Amino acid sequence: MNNNMIKITDLEKYYRTEEVETIALNKLSIEVKEGEFVAVMGPSGCGKSTLLNILGLLDDADGGSFVFNGIEVAGYNERKRADLRKRNIGFVFQSFNLIDELTVFENVELPLIYNNVKAADRKKRVEEVLDNLKIMHRRNHYPQQLSGGQQQRVAVARAVVNSPKLILADEPTGNLDSSNGNEVMQLLTELNEKGTTIVMVTHSEHDARYSHRIIRMLDGHSVTENILI
């Protein structure tokens, strides 16, 4: 529990349009230890999604340092980032982001395909995950045929199928009713208990209480940290 999985220092990110320059992250420094469950909160526009994108190696920073698992990744090009991402990071989105043309099984299988896992192995692992998340019976359905809660379960299954070290969740319950939302939070907690590091952006104080620590952000930097356990 003592190793830093994420250590960012003085991270900066700007968005420029023709007229204005917006500072999304303003010399932000935070650390996340291996096995931690961290919630990031703050008002709209405070930079929490930007932070999550940078942590997820989907976006690069304009300044500062980002050490992931002991490696400096600030300045990585897209190919290197994609490579690191596909082996280490799983994503869960508010709007599920499943591919409509693929079945449940095929959606979950996708990360394994991009990690060059053999077909027989893929089948075994996908079925294992679907079984764990109790959506095995829906394996041949398409996303449109599922309820929101079920879709988010598929999304979680897809995020964990590759056994990532880090899961990034962007308001995972935002599109769900409370009972489905609680189920998803329960799932994340179980994953965390099995050793997966989780960073979750949320607006919900209720959801945030599932985490170990809450980072509150305002105008691009962290203002307080509440340690819950």
Next chain:
Amino acid sequence: MFKNYLKIAWRNLWRSKSFSFLNISGLAIGIAAASLIIIWLLNEVSYDRFHTNANRIYNVYNSDLNDGKIGCWNTTPKVMAKAIQQDYPEVETVVRVNWPQQLLFTVGDKKLKAAGNFVDSGFLKMFSFPLIKGTANTVLNNNYSIVITESLSKKLFGNEEAVGKTVLLDNQDNFTVTGVLKDIPTNTQFDFEYLIPWSYMRTKGWDDDFWGNNSTNTFVQLKKEASLASIAPKIKTLRSKYDKESPKMETFLYPISRSYLYGRFDNGKESGGRIETIRLFAIIAIFIILIACINFMNLSTARSEKRAKEVGIRKVVGAEKKSLIGQFLGESILISFIAGVLALIIITISLPYFADLVQKKLSINFSDYRFWLAGFGIILFTGLLAGSYPALYLSGFKPVAVLKGTFKKVNALVTPRKVLVVTQFAFAIILIIGAIIVRQQLLNAQDRQTGYSKDNLVYSFLEGDIEKNYSLIKNELLSSGIATSVTKTSAPITEGWSNSWGIEWQGKNPHDKTVIDRYCADDDICKTAGLQIVQGRDIDLDKYPTDSLAMLLNESAVKHMKFTEPLGQIIKDNDKDWHVVGVVKDFILKSPYRPIEPMIIEGAAGWFNVIQIKMNTIKSTRKNLAAAEAIFKKYNPNYPFEYKFVDEQYAKKFDNEKRTGKLAGLFAFLTIFISCLGLFGLASYMAETRIKEIGVRKVLGASVFSITRMLSKDFLTLVIIAFAVGAPLAFWGMYKWLQDYPYHITIEWWVFALAGFTAILIALLTVSYQAIKAAVANPVKSLRTE
């Protein structure tokens, strides 16, 4: 991974059926059209390249300075072959081939005509026309041996063995069949059903040693170790040693593999020829494929918002740009493959019609692996070309942007999509303008006064006993009321068979080597052919017995010879003194596209090949012909009565241009059609993406018309830009094309107006369907979807 791509590609195709339909049908039509052109062009470029020794065989050409210009032509004196064989050790074989001859074949009761050549005995060793029976070395060794093709053998002898059998030719001599050839392919300049040894010509006294008679084709095959470069400077001066008359005329060897495609000379230099047509249509083929690919690119990128999410997700779960490019290319290749299969069906169905249009025998050899290789090549090429831009475009999406919904399409002034639409329509407009101008030029030439009367004029060749019984036949045709006038001539009135620079008249400049057309007619030529007499009179043997040496001049000849008083002038030709009795108005003997050349018409002392009959219009043509047949049968019993209508023969002069016009029209139509498929798709996506905007506008009071106009305006602007790009290019191209025709139209502004208007109208119809559909939709529905 590949399976996954294929799966998603297939499901995507299936889910958006109308998009798939537009894409696949556009590509299929494009591939089919381009493939038809390619099949045709491959046939054209393969002309005479299949001979084993093709790269060592040359056609002998002459070149000579005349009026400051170098003229080149490939008919040589018959005696030249012997000189070449003797004087140049580099030469392996020399072969002469005379003009194709129609001969009457008689086997028992069977009589039929076939065309073929007299050739030197080395012909079948030089050219690779395989024998089914007989050996190339010996089949043409005997004066009275004959080699026939398989199909002529079938016609003459059925399934019986032909070799050893005897045929009677032209009711004169018996020949023994010594060999049977496989039917000759269509991609050769030769066209014969039989071959007869040149030595037979000698026995008949048809061979000559006269250097001034340039009448036969001579082919040379060089030895393996010899090079053209070494023999060229030596053979150049061949004539200086033998030809007393024109010692300065030069001789050169021209590769047979080039003669079909490049064999046109301008001032001593190769100046294109068929290769120009081939290049033009190759460009058209490439453009048609390109235009179909542009549809695919436009429709794929227009739909990008639908695919953006998928790209984002795939990237998030670990896809690299590379693998996404692979996926999208795989999709386009799949679509191209389906289109290819469809195209194959279209090609198979339409090939006979297309072959008819280009007047070639074209076929697909399905058992040839090269056909499939080429087919897959085209599919792969099309798939990669069509998929390249969408693949790069779609795979470049940033996952953060597309998944967070901040992804928005930009409405830039110049987008690749707009450029592509402009390209399509510019090309279509060029083809429309081209088609109109070719057609105008054709009509213009067809409308040109021929200077004679084609109606009810038929002709027949003087075969068998016709010449012997000519006056009997003529009298009977006239007295029975079948004909109003009959004459015999040296050639059909639609063809110039003879010309000369050796004609002399008083006051001729000794350096004048202008070629003058020579024609012969015994009597009543003006009356029969309807030539208009400007001065003097027609040739009339009945009234003026000395008219066997009478001569008519056309107006151009009078002008060229600078006669102020043409009547009574003496003109020397072929060692005879002809006296001018009349001047006729210029008429078109050869090309309706060229200026009329000076021409002389010699009287009955000339030589004759054709009988021309002006039919009496009191009876029907059918009755006249039936009666004429009886007369010909009576006086020429061994030959079938065959005749040709002058108006039909004249119409054939326009075949080339008609073909060009039809092809330009066809491909203009296809281009427009494919472009409109794409435009239709684009318009429907545009209507789809702006559905909310349209709803809001309607709620605020916009009329259907104003919305339709708003939606159509963008596309029309593109077509107008395309016109601005295409019109000057079309003008330039057609201006150059017309320069090949000395008698040609001038390009007028309304052609461009018509083409532009047509393109805009068609585009408007295509777009407005979608625009009106979007505009009349109930706004409540579209706004509720939010």
